[in-house]
Amino acid sequence: MKQSPTPRRTQAERTRASREKIIRSATETFAQKGFRGAKMADIAKAANLTEPGLLHHFPSKTHLLMEVLKERDRIDSERMRATLQQNGNHLLEASIELVEHNQTVPGLVQLFNLLLAESISADHPAHEFFIERYQREREHWVQAITQAQQNGEVRADISAETLAILTFAMMDGLQVQWLMEPEKIDMSELYRVMMEMLRA
Template sequence: MTEKTAPRRTQAERRRASREKIIREASRLFAEYGYRGAKLAEIAQAVGMSEPGLLHHFPSKEHLLIAVLEERDRVDHERFGQAILEERLPLMEGLRALVAHNETVPGLVQLFIVLAAESIQPEHPAHGYFSQRYQQVRESMMTLLQKAQQKGEIRTDVPAEHLTAMVLALMDGLQIQWLFHPEQVKMSAVFDSFLTLLKVTPPEETV
C-alpha cells in the first residue's frame, strides 16, 4: 500500500486512530454478541482490516478485551468520575447520573457484569483487571463517601467502608435484575430510593 495520498499524519497518529477504531467496533460487537460470541475476524471486518492486521495492534482477543474495558472506564471517568473528584458534581448526583447513563447502554452493562462475575476465577483473562478495578473503585468511592459524611450530606451511623461496598454491590446487582427484566426493575428509581436511605434524618443522626 502506498501512503502518498494520506494526510500528513505521523505513523503514531495513524496507529492511534486505528486502535481507537478497533476498540470502538470491538465494544459494539462484544456488547452485542458477548466476548465469546464476537469473533476476531468479524471485528477486523467491521474495522475494514484483515485479522492479521488487527492482531498487529492487539496481539490477542484478550488484549483487545482489556483495552475495551479500560476504554469504558476512561470514558465514564471523564464523564462522571472526574467531575465528582473535582467537586464540580455532588457525589449523589454523579452516581445517579452514572446509573441513568448505564440504562442507555445495556450491551456494555451486560458485557461488564458478565465478565466481572466470570473473572472471579483466577485463570480468567480479565481476573487481574477486575480485581484491581474493584479495589481502586472502592478506594476512591470511600474517600468521597467519607467527605460526604464529614459535610453532613449522608448518615454517619454506618461506616463509610460499608457504604462503599454497598453502593457498588447495589449497582452490580441491579444491573443483573434489570438486564433480565428491564420492565420490572428500574435501576434509576431503585437507586434513588437507596439514596433516600442514606439521607441524614432529622435531629438525632446529625452528628
C-alpha cells in the first residue's frame, strides 16, 4: 500500500505558526491583565482556540509566560543592537530612540511594568527572570557609560554604576506615569531632559 507522502516540513511550519500566533495573543492578554489576571480562556479565545487546544502547545500557563518573556527579550535586544549600529554606538541617543519606540507600543510597556511589579514576590514564576535581566542590562550600561565618560560625552562626576541605575529608574518611573495619563505625559521628551542632565 502506497503511503501518501507525509508533508513533514509543512506540518512543522504550521506548528511553528501556531506557537507564534499563541505567543502574540498571550502577549496582548498578559499586557492587559497581567499574569495573575489573564485567564487561559482569554488567551485561547484571542488565538481562535479552545483551552485544551492552547494547552496542547504549552504545558502550563507558567510555561507560556516564560516563552512570552523570552521572545520579547529576543526581539528587543535585536532592535537595540540595530539602533546602536545606526547610531555609531552612542548609547544615550540610542536609548532615546528606544523610549520613543516604547511610546508606540503601550501594551508591551504595560506588560513588562505589571509583570515586573508582580515578580518582586520571590514565588512569582518570573522572579529570577527579571532579576537576571536587570543585572545583565546594568552591566551592559555600566560599560557603555564608562566609555562615554572617557569620550567626554557624559559627566564624570558621578560613577557609571550610579548613572546606570538612575537611568533605568527614570525609564521605569516615566513609564508608570505615562501609562496612567498618556496624553499628559510626553515620555520621550521627559527622558530627553534627563539625558541632557547627564551630559558632560
